[in-house]
Amino acid sequence: MRIGHVIVPADDLDAQLAFYTALGLTVRFRDGDRYAAVTDGTVTVGLADATQQPVAGRTVLSVQVDDLDACVARLVAAGATATDPVTGPHERRALVTDPAGNPLTLYQPHP
DSSP: OEEEEEEEEOSSHHHHHHHHHHTTOEEEEEETTTEEEEESSSOEEEEEOGGGOSSTTOOEEEEEOSOHHHHHHHHHHTTOEEOOOEEOSSEEEEEEEOTTSOEEEEEEEOO
16 A cells, blocks of 8 residues: 555646745646646646546545455445446546545555
8 A cells, every 4th residue: 555646626726836836845746737746856736627536526546556345345344435436548546535534535556
């Protein structure tokens, strides 16, 4: 398990990029006006428009896991709720809500 990135809402990607680069982060990549990744060299912050936000308007922690199904099962047993996993072009992922109501995305990259 490792923290993949933190997803921050960015309805105006140019404004968010200007802010986070002024903070001192470096742009890793940009995907049009929908998503950009900035980093301090260790942690990545994903700046996402509404189409790329797992929970609209909320900052969401994204965690990479080795076995998505097993991790979701452990977290549900520990009091979380979870969506059924979905398969995207790069990974399988599920949205999990912790017992306090905070959302996070778990993902397992495709081999």
